[in-house]
Structures are given as C-alpha cells and as structure tokens.
Amino acid sequence: MASDTTGKPQPATLRVGALDAFIASDGAISLLVVLLGFLCGTVLILAVGRNPANMYAALLQTLTGFDITRGTWNARYIGEWLTASMPLILCGLSMGFAARTGLFNIGAEGQYVMGLTAAQFVALYGPRISGLHWALALLAGLVAGALWGALVGWLKARYSVSEVVATIMLNYVAYFLSRFLTQLIPAANTYRTPAYPETALLKNALFERLTNGSRLNTGLFVVALCVLFYWFVIERTKLGYELRATGFNKEAARCSGIKVTRSITASMAISGGFAGLAGVIVALGSFGYGRVLGGLDNYGFNGIAVALVGNSTAGGTLLSGLLFGMLASAQPLMQSRQIPKEVTWIISGLVVVFISLRAGFRMIAEWRQKRIAEKGGTRDE
Amino acid sequence: MDEYAIEMLEVTKVFPGVVANDKVTLRVRENEIHAILGENGAGKSTLMSILFGLYDPDGGSIRVKGKDVRIRDPNEATALGIGMVHQHFKLVHNYTVTENIILGLEPKRRDGTIDLSGAERRVAELSERYGLSVDPRAKIESITVGMQQRVEILKILYRNADILIFDEPTAVLTPQEIDELMSILKRLKAEGKTIILITHKLREIKEAAERCTVLRRGRYIGTVDVAGTSEEEMAAMMVGRAVKFRVDKAPAKPGDVVLCIEDLTVMSAKGHPAVKGLSLDVRAGEIVGLAGVDGNGQSELIQAITGLAKVHTGRILLEGRDITRLSIKERVEAGIGHVPEDRHKHGLVLDFRLDENFALKCYDKAPILRKFGVLDFGAMADKGETLIGEYDIRAGRGPATKARNMSGGNQQKAIIAREIDLSPRLLVVAQPTRGLDVGAIEYIHKRIVAERDKGRAVLLISFELDEIMGLCDRIAAISKGEIVGVVDAAAAEERAIGAMMAGVRGGVRDGGRGREQGAS
Ligand SMILES: Nc1ncnc2c1ncn2[C@@H]1O[C@H](COP(=O)(O)OP(=O)(O)OP(=O)(O)O)[C@@H](O)[C@H]1O
Ligand SMILES: [Mg+2]
Numbered sequence: 057m058a059s060d061t062t063g064k065p066q067p068a069t070l071r072v073g074a075l076d077a078f079i080a081s082d083g084a085i086s087l088l089v090v091l092l093g094f095l096c097g098t099v100l101i102l103a104v105g106r107n108p109a110n111m112y113a114a115l116l117q118t119l120t121g122f123d124i125t126r127g128t129w130n131a132r133y134i135g136e137w138l139t140a141s142m143p144l145i146l147c148g149l150s151m152g153f154a155a156r157t158g159l160f161n162i163g164a165e166g167q168y169v170m171g172l173t174a175a176q177f178v179a180l181y182g183p184r185i186s187g188l189h190w191a192l193a194l195l196a197g198l199v200a201g202a203l204w205g206a207l208v209g210w211l212k213a214r215y216s217v218s219e220v221v222a223t224i225m226l227n228y229v230a231y232f233l234s235r236f237l238t239q240l241i242p243a244a245n246t247y248r249t250p251a252y253p254e255t256a257l258l259k260n261a262l263f264e265r266l267t268n269g270s271r272l273n274t275g276l277f278v279v280a281l282c283v284l285f286y287w288f289v290i291e292r293t294k295l296g297y298e299l300r301a302t303g304f305n306k307e308a309a310r311c312s313g314i315k316v317t318r319s320i321t322a323s324m325a326i327s328g329g330f331a332g333l334a335g336v337i338v339a340l341g342s343f344g345y346g347r348v349l350g351g352l353d354n355y356g357f358n359g360i361a362v363a364l365v366g367n368s369t370a371g372g373t374l375l376s377g378l379l380f381g382m383l384a385s386a387q388p389l390m391q392s393r394q395i396p397k398e399v400t401w402i403i404s405g406l407v408v409v410f411i412s413l414r415a416g417f418r419m420i421a422e423w424r425q426k427r428i429a430e431k432g433g434t435r436d437e
Numbered sequence: 438m439d440e441y442a443i444e445m446l447e448v449t450k451v452f453p454g455v456v457a458n459d460k461v462t463l464r465v466r467e468n469e470i471h472a473i474l475g476e477n478g479a480g481k482s483t484l485m486s487i488l489f490g491l492y493d494p495d496g497g498s499i500r501v502k503g504k505d506v507r508i509r510d511p512n513e514a515t516a517l518g519i520g521m522v523h524q525h526f527k528l529v530h531n532y533t534v535t536e537n538i539i540l541g542l543e544p545k546r547r548d549g550t551i552d553l554s555g556a557e558r559r560v561a562e563l564s565e566r567y568g569l570s571v572d573p574r575a576k577i578e579s580i581t582v583g584m585q586q587r588v589e590i591l592k593i594l595y596r597n598a599d600i601l602i603f604d605e606p607t608a609v610l611t612p613q614e615i616d617e618l619m620s621i622l623k624r625l626k627a628e629g630k631t632i633i634l635i636t637h638k639l640r641e642i643k644e645a646a647e648r649c650t651v652l653r654r655g656r657y658i659g660t661v662d663v664a665g666t667s668e669e670e671m672a673a674m675m676v677g678r679a680v681k682f683r684v685d686k687a688p689a690k691p692g693d694v695v696l697c698i699e700d701l702t703v704m705s706a707k708g709h710p711a712v713k714g715l716s717l718d719v720r721a722g723e724i725v726g727l728a729g730v731d732g733n734g735q736s737e738l739i740q741a742i743t744g745l746a747k748v749h750t751g752r753i754l755l756e757g758r759d760i761t762r763l764s765i766k767e768r769v770e771a772g773i774g775h776v777p778e779d780r781h782k783h784g785l786v787l788d789f790r791l792d793e794n795f796a797l798k799c800y801d802k803a804p805i806l807r808k809f810g811v812l813d814f815g816a817m818a819d820k821g822e823t824l825i826g827e828y829d830i831r832a833g834r835g836p837a838t839k840a841r842n843m844s845g846g847n848q849q850k851a852i853i854a855r856e857i858d859l860s861p862r863l864l865v866v867a868q869p870t871r872g873l874d875v876g877a878i879e880y881i882h883k884r885i886v887a888e889r890d891k892g893r894a895v896l897l898i899s900f901e902l903d904e905i906m907g908l909c910d911r912i913a914a915i916s917k918g919e920i921v922g923v924v925d926a927a928a929a930e931e932r933a934i935g936a937m938m939a940g941v942r943g944g945v946r947d948g949g950r951g952r953e954q955g956a957s
Contacts, residue, residue, distance in 0.1 A: 304788040
C-alpha cells in the first residue's frame, strides 16, 4: 500500500484528480470565498426586508450595461466599472508584488499619492505636445511611486527599518507633501488647481465612443501592460527569482551571491511603481484638474484586499480588482434600487475575512487526498 | 506481559505524495531508553510529532501507560507526561534560564506577582537531581548550545514529564557534549524516566539504548535488543543492504595550491579576533580537514573564505588570485562551493521548491538562464530530477516539493548535491554529514573523494574526529583561532590530534604555518 519514494519520478506521487487539484488551489478558495460573501450579502438584504434580486440587477447592469428592469442598454456602465477597477488592480499588484517577495507594503497609499502629485505637476507644467505630454506624466508618476517605495526598501535593507512602520509614516508624509506642493501652484485654491491642458489628459476617444462617454481612458492599456509585466517578472525571470529568494530567506540568498540590498530596494521600487501609476491614472484619467487632496483616496489600502483575494498572482489580482471595482461602481445603481450601498462594503469586508479561512479549506483538501491514498491511489508493490 | 509506557499501533500518516508512516508500530517499555533508527525520510520525526500531538494520524491507535488516548495537541501530550526536545530549540534569547522554563506557567504569589525566586529554586533542584549543572539565572544568549539543550530538558522536566522524546539531540552537539548528554540520559533513566531517542549514530544507540526500533521508507522493520545486535546489523536492517563504514580512497595526488590563506585575522560578531593570523594551504586533489572544538574560529574562517564575513587583515588567494575583497557572487564565479554549517539559515530557501533550491547557484547560467533574463523552469525541473535520482533524495513531490516539507537529512543531502554538482575548484564543506543516515554518509563521502580525485581542493570542517580521520588527506588542528599543527592523515594518531585541538602544539615543523606538508 505504501508509496515508494525513491528518486524515480512518477510512481512516488499520488494520483490526484482534477477536482482535488482544484480544491487544493488558492484560486478555488478565493472563488468560494467570494460566493460566500455574496451569499451573506443576500441574506443581509433579505433581513432588512429588501429584494436581493435588485442587488443582482444592479451588479448585472454594472457588468454589462444592461438594465434588466427597463430593458435598456447603456455601455457607459461598463466603462465606469473598468475605470473604477483600474487603480484597484494596480494597487493590488503593488501589494501583491511586495508580498510575493516577502515584504509587506502597506504604503501603496503613499506611493499612489506621490505618483498622483508628480503627474499633476507634469500635467500643468510639462510640454504641451499631444502624446508626449501624458506619457511624460505617466513616467513621472511611475518614477515618483518607485522612488517612494525604493526609499522604504533601502531603509529596510540597509538599516533594518521595518517596512510596515516606514510605509505608514511615509503615507502621511506623502499626503501632506502633496497638499503643500499643490497649494504652491499659482491660482490653486484650497481644493483644486486650474484645469489641465488637453494634451495632459489620458482621454481616449475610441473608448469614450464605445462606452457612451464614460471616463474609461488610455490607462486601460497601462493596466494591461502592468498585469503582463507582473506575471512575467515574478513567474518567468531571473530578477523575479532573485527577489523571491531574497524575500523568503535573505541569508540564503546572500550566501548564493544575490545582492540582497539591491533586491529588497528593487522589490519595493517595482511595488511602488505600480501604485504610482495608479495615481497617474486617477489624476489624469478621472479628473481634468489637479486636486489638493482633502483626504486619502484609499486605493492603496484597498489594494491590500485586492491582492489578498487575488492570491498575489497576476491573473488573480486582475480578477479580484475587477470584482472590487464592480462593487464600488455598483453603489449608485443599488441605491436607486433601494438597496443600501453599505452592502457592498459588507460584502468586500466579509470576503477579506473569509479569505483567512483558507486554512480550513486546506484541511478539506488534505483529507480528500488521504482518502484517495487509503483507497489505493498509491502504487501497490 | 511487558509494561508499556507507549504503544503506537499501526499508525499511519500521509502527506501529499508520500506515506510518511505506513502502519508503524512502536512499543516502548516503562523506564527504558528506546532508540529509533531509520534512513533520512523514513518517518521518525513524523512518528514523534504524532506522539507529541503536532500531527493528527490518519490511522492507528496510541496507548499511553495502557490507556487508549487521542493526542490532539502538545498540551494534551504534556498532560499525559510526554515531553519533547526539539532539534531547533524554542528559547527566548534575552530571557534567563528560569524565565524560559516557566514561560506559560508562571508560578504566582498571592498578590499576583511572579514568584521567580521560588521557580529558580525548583529549577536548581531539578538541575541538581538530574546532573544537568545549569545556572538558573544565566541568560540564554550567553550559554552554549549544549547548555541550551539542557534548558529544554529542564523545561519538560519542570512540566513533570516522565516520557521524554529526543529528536536527533546530538546533531548539534560537540563530541564532549555528546558524552555528557549520554550520561544525562542514563541519569534520567535511573530516576525512572522513559526515553525515546532518535539518532543516526549507531555508537550512541549502542551506548545508551536498550532496544531499538528500525523504520525504513515509512514502514516498521523490527525492534531489536541493542546488546545482542551489532552496529553493522542495525545499519543493514535500516538501509536494506550492508553499509561500509570506512571510506575507500586511493592516496591523494596533490597538485598546485588552490586555496592559500595568508596571515588571516577575522573578527567575531562581538568584535574580538576569532581567527588570529592564520595561514593554511589547500592543494588541488587533496582533502584538508580542520579539526577543532566548536567555537575556535572555524565558522569565522569559513565565512571569511566564502565572503560572508569581512577579513580584518591578511589575504586569501584562490589559484593565485587575491579574492580577499571580492563579493560573494564573484567568489562563487571564481569557483568556491560552500556547504554551510547552518543549513536553514544559509543553505536553503525553505519556501522554495526543491528544484528552485538546486538552482540557487546556477540560475544565472545556461541552460536555466535564457535570453533577456528569462529562466527556463523546465530545465530547472529536469536538473532537479537528475539530482534527486543521483543523490537518492526523498521528496514526496519530486522537484516540486517545498524544501520545508522535506526531512532534515534530505534537506542536507539537497544542499550537498547542489554544491558538489557545480564541481567547484574549491569546495568548503562544514559538517557535511550532520543528520545523515549511515547509507547517505557513505555516499556523500564517496562523492567528496570523487571530487578530490577530479583534482578539486576540499576543505572540510567537522567536529567529528572520526569523519576527519577517515576522509581527509591532511588534518589541520585549530584552537583559539590559530592552526596548532598540520599532520598527514595516514600517519595521524587520534590522541595527538585531540591534544592539538586542545591547543598543545605538535606534529608540525614550522610553527603552525602548515605550508610544507603538501607534496612538492
Ligand atoms: N509537513 C510535511 N509535509 C509534507 N511532507 C512531509 C512533511 N513532513 C515530513 N514529510 C515527508 O514525510 C517523510 C518522512 O519525514 P520525516 O521528517 O518524518 O523523516 P525522518 O525519518 O525524521 O528523516 P530525517 O532522518 O532526515 O530527519 C519525508 O518523505 C518527508 O518528505
Ligand atoms: Mg527527522
């Protein structure tokens, strides 16, 4: 009955069916968790005496633009959904990249603010050449977010400063710095700057036409590129291998010749870069003027939840960002259907809580494997 | 009928891809020292983890002192009088011995404060009674590994354990400490305790245990009376074939000097010199052993050679090239391989797959590295398969196994496989066979000799004089950071080396510089 575990490849492993592979995978857990979250949301709506079908109608409208009650179709909703998802996905990638390389980047918010601020300045003062102008703004936001992250990485690598503490501090520094700098702009009042020139905007005429005038913009390409970049670097490259090795065991990485100070700094820089780009996309995609921030936008913090549900993989984070984006952009539609918009927050909150039940699902998976082994899934001798 | 303290009947434990325990039966008599012997990955630690409540078994039953029990967690094990000394100690370093021992069950005075002096008295009493000579007030960070282990023993005695499990307790000890531990075990037995001892060292089983249960590949092979069974018989029972204890090797044919250490001084982490003006040569085609008691500068010396520690003064030359200031990477490139002393800290990325661990030193070269910084994970897995087969590494899921989920000995084999596979010009090996079973030791020794015969230089650090005497061509004794003498292994006497390790000069002609010994 026992499996023979010599070095020879095949016979040693238990045969595991597709179902078991699925149950054991992180993706399945996330999916179950999301379903569970919606189930709870549904029960909650019933409990307060509303019709849960209205919530699903609102969600359907967000996803497809199709209004099932009136039988009308408006693609603008799809555009708004994607627009809301973009910074969430990017901040999820930011958090996820750090997590995959053994770091806890709680500072995506600050990196986001730095990216946003840098983009606003380039938008107002950069060369007004169409194509070049917004590209420069993207670059500036990327660099600003990356530097803000790299600083933390370097402090950690060089002086063992906890990245958690450092990023939290830098979140506030970024916020006040942004307010201070933006208010220095001539003709800025306490909440906004003059409007940007057209050349700075991430507007995309095609997307606008397709989505009936939504705010969906060129940022979508940036997000797509970032998801690809993330997957490629983490899963396929030498750099990703080095960063992961350093994240898991700094000493062993050092021992095998990896330059760990550089690795940790690079991890945080890349992580910050994603968040910085999120800032640019919000600044130049959703607004036509620079903002003097009156509070945090919270995309950075929501990114933590996005990465968690997406298991810090590229595809998972993309899907989970779309999910959170859907919940956020469905709020007004829900309210118009007498569903309290707080339900969406409860659902996202529950999803995050349930994710921590992962251990429980692991146990089920192990239990099933055991049963297979008992039934003779192993090679007989 | 015997009185059994522990009966584990037909216990089964399955991990993904591997049956770690397959209907294993273990019967331990009241008040005996019972050894468990088995190859790396045979399932010894798993069996003990089940007994201590760390894993839930998938089948079988457990009886403690005749009563059927289910042990769901370590607290329940403790309540049943079972205690375990783990291989990796779980002590708080800036606490005192007593504070560590009472952690979690602090004795309270009536006003709610902790009765530390009362606890200290009890710890002192226990230490006295079992001959542990532990100072209850010493800080953990200031005592030796051997002492820390005794604190772990005290910790379980303090919780009134009468069944004590030791999982490879001697793997971290120096030979002197091992002798002391053996007498502690006997003392514990004399005081009425029951002891389960896991070890790969047959000599220790012979010395301390009465009976021995042998496991192989997760299965129960048998239980023997130690007195009536020879070491060879036990080894054969566990590996399934006869094992050679002596290393077969032809005389060395030393070539040019590969590693040349000149007047090297290295500071310890605390800032005083750990290696003092040391000079040593290692030639191509020879194995030089560094014999010494732990803490005499061996660790610092290796770290200086491999680039983990800074050189204070002096030079290190590799094939005539000064590498004193090179980075770790540059040294790897120059041809230094390193089996580190602390495998969890320096040797492995525990959360990496096995094949990713194999790749740690060759991921930046073909065939694994391809164009544009892309890695070929298929090639990585292939390499993994090869090494797994070659070194008989037991891993449930092959190259995809997480290093964390492998048995201690198989982790060690993986590191050695990776380093030897690079076939570096200079191989620095620290404690290569610590935690390995006799079959694996035989194989690893053979591979190290094969490297030598290929013309590589090998520097070996081991606390085990047997290993050094059996494997090396020349032996350098180190004491207090200085080479006390260098002798030819063939002509070496164990006593003389022992004396040199204690700092008595002898066996050299040039005052410890150890230059003249290589063939010239
Ligand atoms: N947590 C785990 N997850 C998956 N597999 C495991 C786990 N722990 C142990 N194993 C597997 O179970 C088998 C037995 O491991 P165990 O640690 O009990 O061996 P061992 O006899 O103690 O070996 P060693 O002498 O090397 O310490 C090994 O094949 C190992 O890979
Ligand atoms: Mg073990």
